[in-house]
Amino acid sequence: MTREEVDKQDFQVLIEKYLDGKTTLEELKLLVNYYESYQQDYTWCAALGSEESTRNRMLINILEELQNNVGDANKVIPFYKNKIVKYAVAASLIAFLSVTFLFKNNNGNKVNDNEVVQTNGTTIAVGTDKAILTLEDGSQVALEKGKSFQKETTVSNGEVITYKKGELKAEEIKYNYLTIPRGGQFSITLSDGTKVWLNSDSELKYPVQFIKGQPRKVELLYGEAYFDVSPSASHNGDKFIVLNASQEVEVIGTEFNVKAYKDETNIYTTLVEGKVTISMDDKKRNLVPGEQLFLNKKNSTILIKKVDVYNETAWKEGVFSFEDKSLKDMMVVLSRWYDVEVIIENKSIENEQFVGILRKNQKIEEILTSIKNFGIIKNFEIYDKKVVLK
Structure with missing residues (x-):
């Protein structure tokens, strides 16, 4: 491995530590040095993309930390609490790091340059925005990136589907289904303003419009979804509830992620902001931000632990x-x-x-x-x- 390759690996390690809020003052100084060095590298600089303002903000943030924390070289500098900034910085860094893998227990095998990768002419497409919308009459609409769809209170630009606000009587409630195939992703804004991001191989059942005075219920039939819930205070106190086969998540107004795939034994519910109560049979558990509830569907084992929220939810940021x-x-x-x-x-x-x-x-x-x-x-x-x- 060349000296340049070693330096770039060290740079990547420091970036990982920076995003995890684990860098010391001395490491931040080194990170700035690496950053400035690679600004002069045409290949890396070009790969940074056009988001110069984000990159500059990242550098300014680091420099401010250096200025405000003089004297203690071993002091650990936490990452910025604003998750939006963290996503922006991460996206900017990832844009030029391409793939960053730090393997543990690497056996040190050398790659045989004479070995040829066989593809047999097969082209594997990168996942994209696509979904199947099943309407209340049972008819289906293919939603795809670049194609628009509109029907009464529903509109889609091919990346997100939005339902207009309205109120129904109990006997008029109608349900739609949004199914995301393997190799797809999509997002939806429900009629109450709640935003939901759906990962590949997922399906959500939801009312076209909610009924005033009743809980706002949706069902994640399977897969993974991130919810940014419109607060109950904006809807006369009406709670928001996410159902699936094994648990019920009651929300006041918050952001959280639910991972409940058909082919996996475990369900993972991760709270980003706010408060949720999770009910499983006769058990109830509350989560605070940064906690994840693990539920084993076979033996009903429950475990709550602290997790890195970014690692659990970064999928919705690309x-x-x-x-x-x-x-x-x-x-x-x-x-x-x-x-x-x-x-x-x-x-x-x-x-x-x-x-x-x-x-x-x-x-x-x-x-x-x-x-x-x-x-x-x-x-x-x-x-x-x-x-x-x-």
Whole structure:
């Protein structure tokens, strides 16, 4: 590995620590030095994209921390609490880091440059905005990026579907379904102003309009969704409730993520802001921001723990952020986004642990090549919507 490659790896490690709020004063100084060095690197600078204001804000923030924390070189500098700034900084950094993988327990295998990746002419498409909308009469509409749709109180620009505000009587309530296929994503603004982001292989059932004086109920039939709920105070105190087969999440007004895939045993509910109460059979649990409730559907085991909220919700910002995830778990996520089947031939590498960030708009070949270059896999093959790791 060249000196330049070592420096860039160190730079990536510092960025990870910065986003996690774990850098010391001395490390921040080093981060600024790296940043300035790579500004002179045409390739890296061009890859930074056009968001110069975001990059400059990031640098200014770091410099302000250096100025305000003089004297204690080992003092840990926390990251900015504003999650919007964190997303913006992360997106800016990811834009030029491309794929950042920090594998643990790397066996140090060298890549054989003579090995050729076999694709058999198969092209794996990157996931995109698409969904199937099932209307109250049972008819279905394909929603796709670049195509618009409009019907009475419903309108879509191909990336988000929005329902206009209105009130119904109990006997008039009508439900729509939004189904996100593998390889898709979509977002929806419900008639009460609540925003929902849906990940690949997910389905949401919801009323076209809510009934005044009754709880605002939606059902995540399966998959993953991020909710930014319109507060109850704006709706005469009407609660917002998210149902799924194994639990009920009662909301006053908050942001949270629910991951409940059909092919996974566990359900994960992560609270970003506000307060939620989760009911499971005869049990109830409250969450505070930064906590995640783990529910095992088979044996009803419940566990609440602190998590890095960014890692759990970055998917809705166009980013996959992994922390101490196994290669096997990562491939489950990628298989949904790229709509492929992943086969790991060498079972001994399934549990390789790593920290990594990648952009969702990358080709899967780029990601797999990066993993290969780290020596985790010897090679990979793509054919008939299957990815084989060797």
